[in-house]
Amino acid sequence: MSDLTQLLEKFIFAPEDPEINLRLALYYDEIGQTASAISYYLRCAERVDEKISQYQCLLRAAFCFERQGCRNFTVRGLLQHAVSIMPDRPEGYFFLSRFLEREKNYHDGYLIASIGDQVAYEDLPPLSIPTEYPGFWGLKYEKAVCSWWTGLCDESREMFEDLLENYPIDFIHRESIIKNLKMLNSKKVGLHEVYHKNKARKHWENSIAPTMEFTTSIDTQNGCVVDCVFCPQRTLQKVYKGERFLSMDNFKKTVDKLPTQVRVTFAGFTEPWLNPKATDMLLYADKEGHPISVFTTGIGMKLEDVDRIKDVQYAGNPNGGFVLHLPDQERKAKHPITKRYIEVIERFGEVHKDIHNFTLMCMGTVHESVRHVFPEAPTYQMWSRAGNLLGESIMKPELLNRKDEYKSVYHGDKEMTCGCLEKLYHNVMLPNGDVALCCMDYGLEHILGNLFEQPYDEIMPENNTCFNLCKFCENAVDP
Numbered sequence: 001m002s003d004l005t006q007l008l009e010k011f012i013f014a015p016e017d018p019e020i021n022l023r024l025a026l027y028y029d030e031i032g033q034t035a036s037a038i039s040y041y042l043r044c045a046e047r048v049d050e051k052i053s054q055y056q057c058l059l060r061a062a063f064c065f066e067r068q069g070c071r072n073f074t075v076r077g078l079l080q081h082a083v084s085i086m087p088d089r090p091e092g093y094f095f096l097s098r099f100l101e102r103e104k105n106y107h108d109g110y111l112i113a114s115i116g117d118q119v120a121y122e123d124l125p126p127l128s129i130p131t132e133y134p135g136f137w138g139l140k141y142e143k144a145v146c147s148w149w150t151g152l153c154d155e156s157r158e159m160f161e162d163l164l165e166n167y168p169i170d171f172i173h174r175e176s177i178i179k180n181l182k183m184l185n186s187k188k189v190g191l192h193e194v195y196h197k198n199k200a201r202k203h204w205e206n207s208i209a210p211t212m213e214f215t216t217s218i219d220t221q222n223g224c225v226v227d228c229v230f231c232p233q234r235t236l237q238k239v240y241k242g243e244r245f246l247s248m249d250n251f252k253k254t255v256d257k258l259p260t261q262v263r264v265t266f267a268g269f270t271e272p273w274l275n276p277k278a279t280d281m282l283l284y285a286d287k288e289g290h291p292i293s294v295f296t297t298g299i300g301m302k303l304e305d306v307d308r309i310k311d312v313q314y315a316g317n318p319n320g321g322f323v324l325h326l327p328d329q330e331r332k333a334k335h336p337i338t339k340r341y342i343e344v345i346e347r348f349g350e351v352h353k354d355i356h357n358f359t360l361m362c363m364g365t366v367h368e369s370v371r372h373v374f375p376e377a378p379t380y381q382m383w384s385r386a387g388n389l390l391g392e393s394i395m396k397p398e399l400l401n402r403k404d405e406y407k408s409v410y411h412g413d414k415e416m417t418c419g420c421l422e423k424l425y426h427n428v429m430l431p432n433g434d435v436a437l438c439c440m441d442y443g444l445e446h447i448l449g450n451l452f453e454q455p456y457d458e459i460m461p462e463n464n465t466c467f468n469l470c471k472f473c474e475n476a477v478d479p
Contacts, residue, residue, distance in 0.1 A: 003027065018048035022057065026129070032287060034064045051085050056129045058082040059095065063131075066099070069311075075099060083112075090120035091133045097142040106149035113143035132260045132289035137167035141177075148180065157184040212258055213428040213439060215268030216246045216275035224270040226297050228333045228363070232442045236269055239444045242432025250452060251281045254429065255288055257456045263291040263315055268428055269442060273300030279308050291315035297325045297335055298344050306347045314357045321357035324348060326377050328364035337369045349373035427460075435459055 004027060010020050025040035038061050045057035062078035065071040079099060083092035093116025100109035122136040144159035160177045163169060169177070218240050223233035255264065264285040266272040273279075273296060286292050293315050314322045326345070327335035335341065352358045360377035428436045433452030436444055449459030 016047055018044045018053065021047065022053070025057070025060065029060065029064065030287070032283070034068055037061075038064045052127075055082050055086045055089065055092070056127055058085070059091065059127075059131060060129060062095065062099075072103060083116075087119060088121050089124060090116055090122065090136055090139050091127065091131060092116075093120055094133055094139045094142060095131075097139065097146065101142055101146055101149075104149075106146045110143060110146035110150050110152075113139055113146060117143055130260065130289070134173075134261050135168070137163055137169055140167070141169075141173060144177075144180075148184075153184060157181065157186055160184070161186060211263040211265055211426040212254075212435075213265040213268050213426065214246065214251070214272070214281070215270055215428055215430050216266070216272050216278050216281065217244055217270055218242075218431055219244060219270075219274075224274065225336055226271050226299055226333050230332075231269075233270075236442045236444070240430065240432075242430065242434070244431065245275050245277075246281075246429075246431040248277045248280055248284075250431075250433065251277070252284060254433070254451045255285050255290070257451060258290065259456065260289045261291070262456075263293060263320065265293045265295070265320075267293075267295035267439070269430075269439075271297050271299050273298070273305065276300070279305045282309055282312065286312050291320070293320040293322070295323045295325065297327075297333065298348065299335060299341065301344045302340070303343060303347050306344060306351065310351045310355050312356070314355070316357050321359050322355050323359050323361055324352075326360060326362040326370060326374055327367035328362050329367050330364040332363040335367070337367065342369055345370045345373050 007020065007024050007027060010017070011024060014020055021040045021044040025037050025044060028034075028040065029037035041057045041061040041064070045054045045061070048054055048057070058078050059082050062075050062082070065075045065078065076096070076099065079092060079096040083096060086092065093112055097109045097113040097116065100106070100112060116139050120136075120139070127133070140159060140163055144156050144163065147153075147159065148156040160181050164174070164177055164181070218236065220237045220240055223237050224231065227233060258264070264282075266278060266282055272294070275281075278300070282292060282294070292312055294309075312322075314320065325333065327333055327337060348355075360374055362377040362379060364379065366374060366377055426438055427448065428439050428441070429451055430436065430444075433450040434444070435448045435451055437446035437448060451459065
């Protein structure tokens, strides 16, 4: 007898039991049956006596309505109701302010965030039902963003500076704050100062890593079928040991260990959709509240995959969005160009304007087979994967003009470190659960641990250490 059948039998005999209604709501929410989840969340909220349970059910129901789209008044009403039930908790204010900010209702968003900042308690026990609430700094962040859009620039700058110096902000939001402070002409915006001189460094070193990049499959016999010229697949084939495909069960087990603010990226060392479960994995990570980004050629996709993933709200840059890598006429990337592949690209051509943060790239001239869909695409400047390509031609032109700062192959035996500090926290998981230090480590020289066997925080690098790997990387800078 399935879990759902057992729950429904219990519901028949005790339809007013709030616990049974909640369990049904969580079950339907997990499998993506949003309408059913909403119904049971609201039934539980109506029947449970504890305010904290009502509060959580209303929040979850609002999230479900928000995923459905076109129910903005309902979402706002549920969030407002949640706030009214527990006005001393910060989560409701955060989600309501964020919702209003996304709706471009900046004045109301600022008002809600300001009230929450004044009346909500910062150090309350976490909710028993998971949400994507980042912590109290998230409420302050929304207040700062909304104040910027309402013209309160001085207040916004002060709040952003306070967040940068005194709160453990994840990297994605830290980047956003830095960009905002640059526009506000803040004197505290220099990256060196931010990361190395002020209190933010302590918070950075102790903060949760922003990204886990998933390699969904590794074929040790044939390598990735796309076989991009910059990609050292042969090196990976020689050193990798383990299962070819990341299973759905192991993916779920891994994602469940990740803090919600950790970005889940589908890219890794090979094409993500060479694993037939890639779409299911993406939708699961999205349902669990993680920011999602994708870098794909589309190889391995079916038409239904495009339709299933097109409505996901993909995280923005840096290192985010939904990036579609098109084949090039020069065949620097050897996409197997089949009838099904062309149909997939044509489907992307029909829906790409609706895909959040969608971008294109190509290594040269767009291949004639798909040029009727996307005539042009930004040219990708190839990066050597930790020294696998030789010559200055593979480096970004702007880096070539800054050799004193970006040494790459010019620095000989001098020990270097990453010029983009997040790279040390932009890790790559393999199908066997091993976590590589970064996306340049095709030789798997720096395995941090195994997420199948260890907790997430146990395997994270503790500080900005120099690695031999960095000596041959375009991102390398003087430590």
